[in-house]
Amino acid sequence: MRINTGIKRGDDYDRFVVSQEQPLLEFLLENVKQSRTKIKATLQGRGIKVDGKTVTQFDFTLRPGMKVAVSRSKRNQQEFKNRYVKIVYEDRWIIVIEKNIGILSMAAGHSSLNVKSVLDDYFKKSRQKCTAHVVHRLDRDTSGLMIYAKDIDTEQALEHDWHNIVYDRRYVAVLSGEMEEDQGTIQSWLKDNKAYITYSSPVDNGGKLAISHFSVLDRTTEHSLVEFKLETGRKNQIRVHAADMGHPVCGDPKYGNGDDPIHRLCLHAWLLCFYHPVTGEPMEFETPVPTAFRQLFK
Template sequence: MRNNSKPPTQQAAVFNVQKEQTLLPFLLQAVPKSRNAVKGILSRGQVSVNGVPTTQHDLSLSIGDKVEIMTNQAAKNDSELTGLSIMYEDDAIIVIDKEAGLLSMAAKDKKEVTAFSELSSYVKKTNRSNRVFIVHRLDRETSGVMLFAKTEEVKKFLQDNWEESVQERGYVALVEGKVRNETGEIISWLKETRTFKVYSNPTDNGGQKAITRYKLLQASAQFSLLELRLETGRKNQIRVHMEEIGHPVVGDKKYGASTNPIKRLGLHAVKLTIIHPLTKEQHTFISDPPTSFYKKSK
């Protein structure tokens, strides 16, 4: 047991370690929150081991160690957010786990709750001059990892250097039908119509080149679960490409789906790996796909 401890604060929950293990599994057992919410608590520095603050998820714990979880205002604000949870936050960026059904930012109805409006209110609770800036979007019915900037300079840097800053964008999709090929690559050029529907062309028609790679995770007779990696980030890219190969995303009537067994779009942004715009360190954020995706594709 480490001995550099200090008395716990009054606004903290203290847990005694009963067996040797690493910190994240211990927190998942101790705290009645989702995996991503627990990761957010850890990344914001709300966790101390024997009085020493840590953000190290694989920190080794010994029997008799004391783990302290601060219940500070940041945690309170986080719990009050609607439709999202904070996975990571520092002075430059905020990474969230967005629920399906939440808009990234307002379109017509400026009063509608969005990820942008929720985060704007959240950061202003600390300082009214604080702001957030949207870096990229997820469709309303797509859930998962989404990145925001906390300054206009960081937003501009990330958008201007998107291909260098974003190392990987991974998705999981539940699609209709049994996909026969274990892996595949789809390359086409995408254009948007006046009715805001994106269509695909196999040759260069002046649209944006789009590349999607997929790997089959599991399949039933009716549905397949695919792991997808985007080499480009075009609007509706996955949805259009899945329709193109004859396996539209479940629940995506706009792009050819005829079923909706999970009562939502079967698309989840599972992974985002970035080079931090200030520290230049690599960060990977992972959001577990909904269990319904796995159940329907067994």
């Protein structure tokens, strides 16, 4: 069903009135004379308003009578830019980001740089009435994909059923030395001491069982590029298991051997696959292996 368009001249927006309930992206594709890619870019660039409020979620539900304004000017779109955080996906319940090295997942102590506060600031500026809820963590110097919930119910759903919701999670790491085996599984019990160093034991030491599957993607005589698939997600699991194998993660100040070829912890969460905690839809995200990792294997 077509809608009436009321375009006010003299401003940078095309304006529409909604006549039937439907998702925002579907509405825009039907009514805006732009390609799907351009419309998505306008959404991401904060160039769409619904009843005066900026909306970035493509699946936002429109109802009859709502007013939609679509920016014609690229200058109007205050695209989210942050050197530490890149938004990969967002809807009304969750946000998936790619984290750079050098930023914590959540606050620790006063004024620490963390992803949660970056996202909370973004939500405030984009007039979203929500906050970022942490459901899993990456170390400060590990890069890669993370999910944050946008409300407490979604956070609870993710936390309580994390093992069933997340069906594939993989990391890539540069390990010190040439790995002997092409693939395998390592399991041990991990327990922290009072100084927060995680210790590994082949028998139950009262800690938590940790299981990591690994496969070597590339190797030189100095280094190995290894993919890890986690069966359990314990603190420092990959770093401790890599050290157990005699091939610690490069650039690891805690469990490493001083081998630091690119001056960073060489650990990246590259693949994240999960069932959406609200819709149940399979969601699959991946990021490229960092260029600096690959260059060691040219």
